[in-house]
Amino acid sequence: MKFFRQIEPGIYAGTDAPLASEGDGAQWTQEYDAILGEERPFTVIVNAAQRPQPLAGKPMALWMKSRKAQLGAWVCATVYIVEDETLRADFLRSADKRQKATPYPMAFVATEAEALVAARSALA
DSSP: OOSEEEEETTEEEEOSOOOOSHHHHHHHHHHHHHHHHTOSOEEEEEETTOOOOHHHHHHHHHHHHHTHHHHHHHEEEEEEEOOSHHHHHHHHHTHHHHHHTOSSOEEEESSHHHHHHHHHHHHO
16 A cells, blocks of 8 residues: 555554645545455544645545545544644644544544554544
């Protein structure tokens, strides 16, 4: 997989591969579909700095809307690593609005180690 790596059973992390083109967005959706296809609870860890570019984001957003029920059934949480304290505080302040757009819980942490703890907790 180019855009996801399995850290341990049930925990996937986004890679540093850039999401720049529409093709990147389409490949990301295919990889996420493969994870959903396992039909097991899982968590995803994402570095907030790795935001998709607009061309990649469009197919990703359309895919997420079309998979809302599946995402709600299998994703225990998405944990965002937001290293910058001010930016993390902004994410936390807007968490309610963000949560309305997703069928699964979200968490915002400062480090990869904290993300792993949060992901494990969400799976428990």
